[in-house]
Amino acid sequence: MSIYQEISSNQRRTVVLVFFFFTLVIFLGLVLGAVWGNSYFGLGLAVVVGLLYFLFSWYGGSKAILMMVRAREAKKPEHTYLINIVEGLALAAGLPMPKVYVIDDSALNAFATGRNPQQAAVTVTTGLLQKLNKLELEGVIAHEISHIKNYDIRVMMLAAVMVGMAVLLSDFILRSFWIGGHGQRKEGNQLGVLLLVVGIILAILAPLIGELIKLALSRRREYLADADGALLTRYPKGLAEALKKIKGDPDPLVDYANRATAHLFISSPFRKGAWNSVFSTHPPIDERIRKLEGM
Numbered sequence: 001m002s003i004y005q006e007i008s009s010n011q012r013r014t015v016v017l018v019f020f021f022f023t024l025v026i027f028l029g030l031v032l033g034a035v036w037g038n039s040y041f042g043l044g045l046a047v048v049v050g051l052l053y054f055l056f057s058w059y060g061g062s063k064a065i066l067m068m069v070r071a072r073e074a075k076k077p078e079h080t081y082l083i084n085i086v087e088g089l090a091l092a093a094g095l096p097m098p099k100v101y102v103i104d105d106s107a108l109n110a111f112a113t114g115r116n117p118q119q120a121a122v123t124v125t126t127g128l129l130q131k132l133n134k135l136e137l138e139g140v141i142a143h144e145i146s147h148i149k150n151y152d153i154r155v156m157m158l159a160a161v162m163v164g165m166a167v168l169l170s171d172f173i174l175r176s177f178w179i180g181g182h183g184q185r186k187e188g189n190q191l192g193v194l195l196l197v198v199g200i201i202l203a204i205l206a207p208l209i210g211e212l213i214k215l216a217l218s219r220r221r222e223y224l225a226d227a228d229g230a231l232l233t234r235y236p237k238g239l240a241e242a243l244k245k246i247k248g249d250p251d252p253l254v255d256y257a258n259r260a261t262a263h264l265f266i267s268s269p270f271r272k273g274a275w276n277s278v279f280s281t282h283p284p285i286d287e288r289i290r291k292l293e294g295m
Contacts (some may be wrong), residue, residue, distance in 0.1 A: 025050035028169040062113045069256045071101035108246045111264040112144040120148045139239030146228035152221045240292035
């Protein structure tokens with residue numbers, strides 16, 4: 001697909017995600033109500049909490065993420081070099097200048113966030129600035145700028161919101177169930193029991209489901225951002241060499257990264273391990289390098 005088709009696809013994915021998000025919230029609200037003995041109360045609580053959570057994440061999610069990872073705004077003259085690279089690539093991509101942030105961390109990593117290009121931000125670690133040369137850093141920044149241009153940041157942010165809300169409501173359900181609920185399940189019919197059982201199973205599986213959703217959304221987006229970033233710089237080798245250095249980083253752990261924000265980074269911010277490999281939100285880095293070197 002062309003870049004414009006990818007942007008349209010991401011906008012459609014946004015609508016689908018919002019629809020799925022509210023459907024899931026309504027279902028979990030009904031289950032919560034069944035546990036408490038009042039479906040309407042559970043549904044109303046879920047809708048209110050879900051709406052507040054969604055609005056907070058939509059308008060304040062980017063700032064919350066930046067605070068979570070302890071990012072600080074890049075300013076001249078300390079970060080003139082970085083700011084100039086971001087500004088040049090944003091201009092080449094036809095985008096407004098995103099805000100630029102830095103994380104004081106030796107790991108080699110970067111990410112973009114924001115609900116649209118007008119509210120976007122690009123964040124890099126100090127380790128990345130210290131260990132990459134200009135062409136490699138341009139490759140990484142171009143990758144993040146491509147996420148912004150393709151509206152990947154909106155899709156990935158909504159995925160994080162949806163998963164977080166599902167886990168939150170699921171936790172309410174499990175806690176309410178284990179302490180016996182408030183309504184002793186007055187509705188006691190077969191449909192209510194079935195709804196309750198399905199809801200409890202979903203509540204238990206919510207973290208795994210969340211990881212699988214982020215997997216489905218993230219991996220293809222990384223390949224696309226690699227390709228678009230290479231198109232933007234006209235130098236695929238720059239990003240390929242940067243990914244090689246990122247792969248060889250002896251300490252890839254970004255100290256304040258967590259499962260909710262991992263899919264935003266250019267590479268997994270966790271140390272390598274069997275569990276992290278199976279549930280990685282990123283495609284194999286060797287495959288990404290191979291594709292870039294074949295361009």
